[in-house]
Amino acid sequence: MNIPDTLNDGQRKAVEFDGEHLLVLAGAGTGKTKTIIARAAYLIQSGIDPSKIQILTFTKKAANEIVERVKATLPQSDGNSLSGATFHSWCNQLIVRFPNLFGAAAYTVIDPDDQLSIMKMVCGNQNLDFGKLRIKPQQLIDIYSLARNTKKSLTESLRIKLFKNKKDADTDYEISTIKPHVENILRAYQLKKGEQRYLDYDDLLLVVSTQLRTNPEARNILSQHLDYLLVDEMQDTNPLQWDLLDPFVSICKLFCVGDDAQSIYSFRGADFKNVHLFKERVPDSEVYKLEKNYRSTQEILDISNWLLEKSPINYNKKLQSIRGSGELPRLVNVSDEWQEANWVADEILNNFTHQDRTFSDHLVLARSQYYSKSLQAVFIRRKIPYVTYGGRKFMQAAHIKDLVSLLRIVNNPYDEIAWIRFLTFQEGVGEVRASRILQQVIENVEKDDIPNILQNAMPGEDGSKIAKLYESIKSKSDVGEMVDTAYEAMSLGLAFRYRRDWNEKRRGDFPVLKLLAKSYPTLGEFIGEGLLDNSENMNGMNVLSESKLNTAENKDHVIISTIHSAKGLEADVCIVLNVSPKAFPSAWSLDNLAEIEEDRRVLYVAMTRAKNRLILTRNTSSISAVHQRALPTNMDSKTDDADTYFLNDLPDNLVEQLIVEHKFGKVNDAASPNKIDLSSGMDFS
Numbered sequence: 001m002n003i004p005d006t007l008n009d010g011q012r013k014a015v016e017f018d019g020e021h022l023l024v025l026a027g028a029g030t031g032k033t034k035t036i037i038a039r040a041a042y043l044i045q046s047g048i049d050p051s052k053i054q055i056l057t058f059t060k061k062a063a064n065e066i067v068e069r070v071k072a073t074l075p076q077s078d079g080n081s082l083s084g085a086t087f088h089s090w091c092n093q094l095i096v097r098f099p100n101l102f103g104a105a106a107y108t109v110i111d112p113d114d115q116l117s118i119m120k121m122v123c124g125n126q127n128l129d130f131g132k133l134r135i136k137p138q139q140l141i142d143i144y145s146l147a148r149n150t151k152k153s154l155t156e157s158l159r160i161k162l163f164k165n166k167k168d169a170d171t172d173y174e175i176s177t178i179k180p181h182v183e184n185i186l187r188a189y190q191l192k193k194g195e196q197r198y199l200d201y202d203d204l205l206l207v208v209s210t211q212l213r214t215n216p217e218a219r220n221i222l223s224q225h226l227d228y229l230l231v232d233e234m235q236d237t238n239p240l241q242w243d244l245l246d247p248f249v250s251i252c253k254l255f256c257v258g259d260d261a262q263s264i265y266s267f268r269g270a271d272f273k274n275v276h277l278f279k280e281r282v283p284d285s286e287v288y289k290l291e292k293n294y295r296s297t298q299e300i301l302d303i304s305n306w307l308l309e310k311s312p313i314n315y316n317k318k319l320q321s322i323r324g325s326g327e328l329p330r331l332v333n334v335s336d337e338w339q340e341a342n343w344v345a346d347e348i349l350n351n352f353t354h355q356d357r358t359f360s361d362h363l364v365l366a367r368s369q370y371y372s373k374s375l376q377a378v379f380i381r382r383k384i385p386y387v388t389y390g391g392r393k394f395m396q397a398a399h400i401k402d403l404v405s406l407l408r409i410v411n412n413p414y415d416e417i418a419w420i421r422f423l424t425f426q427e428g429v430g431e432v433r434a435s436r437i438l439q440q441v442i443e444n445v446e447k448d449d450i451p452n453i454l455q456n457a458m459p460g461e462d463g464s465k466i467a468k469l470y471e472s473i474k475s476k477s478d479v480g481e482m483v484d485t486a487y488e489a490m491s492l493g494l495a496f497r498y499r500r501d502w503n504e505k506r507r508g509d510f511p512v513l514k515l516l517a518k519s520y521p522t523l524g525e526f527i528g529e530g531l532l533d534n535s536e537n538m539n540g541m542n543v544l545s546e547s548k549l550n551t552a553e554n555k556d557h558v559i560i561s562t563i564h565s566a567k568g569l570e571a572d573v574c575i576v577l578n579v580s581p582k583a584f585p586s587a588w589s590l591d592n593l594a595e596i597e598e599d600r601r602v603l604y605v606a607m608t609r610a611k612n613r614l615i616l617t618r619n620t621s622s623i624s625a626v627h628q629r630a631l632p633t634n635m636d637s638k639t640d641d642a643d644t645y646f647l648n649d650l651p652d653n654l655v656e657q658l659i660v661e662h663k664f665g666k667v668n669d670a671a672s673p674n675k676i677d678l679s680s681g682m683d684f685s
């Protein structure tokens with residue numbers, strides 16, 4: 001058997017594990033991803049049918065990468081049927097593949113934007129209840145989702161989301177007053193989803209896990225199709241995901257990897273104690289540890305270890321580098337984000353020109369994609385190619401949603417959100433008229449076919465044009481052709497609606513959409529999966545990169561990523577932006593210890609991405625804003641005494657500090673001021 005000889009003993013032992021269920025609990029850069037890849041390859045080489053191995057990860061990007069790397073280690077085509085997916089997209093696939101078993105085949109998957117639209121509709125209909133609350137529709141969705149993901153009661157979810165988890169008599173009273181109204185709205189929301197055959201993301205997991213827990217036939221059927229479940233980033237599973245995994249303990253063998261110090265999804269209900277309780281929850285299971293870090297030099301690990309040691313949580317983790325010593329991490333003090341952006345651009349260009357580094361040796365991390373906007377502007381001006389990870393995704397862009405709305409009503413004629421979007425896209429159809437047409441559709445959909453209904457609801461040429469279009473798309477079997485037909489009919493309207501940046505930004509997305517559509521066998525799968533995948537990358541080409549300089553020929557680019565999207569990534573040079581007070585921890589987290597500690601782990605994930613050079617930038621204006629004083633020029637003294645700022649007390653020997661000065665170029669001005677004439681330049685005749 002061809003097990004890579006680059007595995008160390010601990011990794012090899014995990015790869016060859018012969019028992020029932022295993023958790024590999026290990027720190028950053030210790031080879032968890034490498035191990036999960038080697039495990040999949042090992043199983044396939046041992047004769048396990050690849051289609052009976054499912055890899056589960058938190059992003060589609062990670063799933064693709066793992067599957068590709070497994071295939072690369074196997075002889076040609078051996079791993080072709082190996083599948084990797086996110087929890088959501090896997091459940092969606094199961095629902096589509098076993099339509100009777102899960103009973104949700106005719107449903108449409110809705111994304112968070114759609115969820116919000118429905119909630120707004122419901123709040124409008126439940127005016128009495130909604131009027132009694134001072135809660136926004138988005139907050140109602142967050143409460144609903146928290147309750148389902150964490151399996152907490154509505155009372156507890158309200159307490160967490162609206163009252164900062166306060167447990168006193170006043171809060172109890174307030175919760176008891178609003179709860180009945182929230183309950184009414186949430187029940188109405190559930191009803192609406194059912195009527196219009198919508199599944200939100202959480203429903204996908206719930207539909208599958210409920211069947212598996214309650215129906216022995218479901219367990220029996222799935223056990224015929226699955227032997228091994230390989231789960232990445234186990235520390236980020238929440239109670240709902242655990243509910244999904246739990247029945248598989250009796251169906252197949254679990255192989256999970258995770259790191260409690262990298263748990264950064266508690267806002268989605270993740271509970272990193274899940275990994276701590278693995279042995280108790282899973283019978284016949286074992287937990288292995290990996291100790292050595294292969295990614296980073298020791299100085300990078302020293303500052304990461306220091307950060308973790310400052311936590312009140314005991315992670316019992318001290319990363320030790322196999323690679324030995326290297327550069328000291330740098331802490332770069334800047335006075336605003338433009339200066340920061342220019343400094344980063346200088347650093348990257350210098351590395352590129354003088355240090356034989358490529359652009360893709362650089363990973364720039366920020367808490368939010370929004371924060372990196374100035375950096376992106378500077379990169380464009382200074383011709384540094386880049387791609388962005390995280391942030392708004394392809395299928396959520398407005399022009400794509402417009403076109404997909406037509407495909408959605410063909411797929412599910414009960415889909416009110418798509419109807420309204422598509423109808424209001426038509427010239428001369430406003431929301432009121434669209435609602436009227438929709439009303440007729442809903443009333444007649446059971447007894448008549450859609451083209452007829454449309455012609456009755458929209459007499460004249462418009463109605464028959466849309467009816468024909470509907471029919472024409474429905475008659476196609478190839479999903480790519482459906483996109484083509486929809487685009488042909490809608491391109492003029494789209495070009496007009498988005499005329500400001502149609503040619504530069506949007507038009508080029510439609511061939512990509514077609515390509516994406518072609519890879520799905522049915523329209524339903526395209527809509528469901530496409531929405532979930534939010535394809536960021538296709539054929540190695542970044543779909544919605546904001547950089548014009550990232551052409552197909554130019555594969556060398558800096559990656560700008562949110563920290564959350566950077567899990568599992570690594571780079572020679574890693575630059576973490578804005579490690580400033582109020583940002584680490586975030587000003588929003590200050591009165592909640594759990595959130596502060598989550599922010600600490602976010603920074604830990606960011607730091608441990610670096611292989612050779614770690615650079616943290618810090619905005620000194622926020623330091624003076626916190627303390628009403630300037631940054632001391634003497635770097636030996638403490639730069640900040642706010643209690644919570646993570647870099648408080650950072651020992652001098654762990655970083656090299658730099659202060660970036662404002663650069664004012666030297667000019668030769670006149671020796672003395674001339675007179676100015678403000679009356680010049682105006683002709684009053």
Ligand SMILES: Nc1ncnc2c1ncn2[C@@H]1O[C@H](COP(=O)(O)OP(=O)(O)OP(=O)(O)O)[C@@H](O)[C@H]1O
Nearest residue numbers: 006007008027028029030031032033034294295568
């Ligand atoms: N036994 C090994 N020999 C050589 N290199 C290794 C070994 N194990 C891991 N590495 C290298 O170390 C780096 C980190 O490995 P990997 O990404 O698998 O770690 P990880 O535990 O998944 O990290 P993280 O949780 O921080 O994302 C990779 O570049 C990988 O190739």
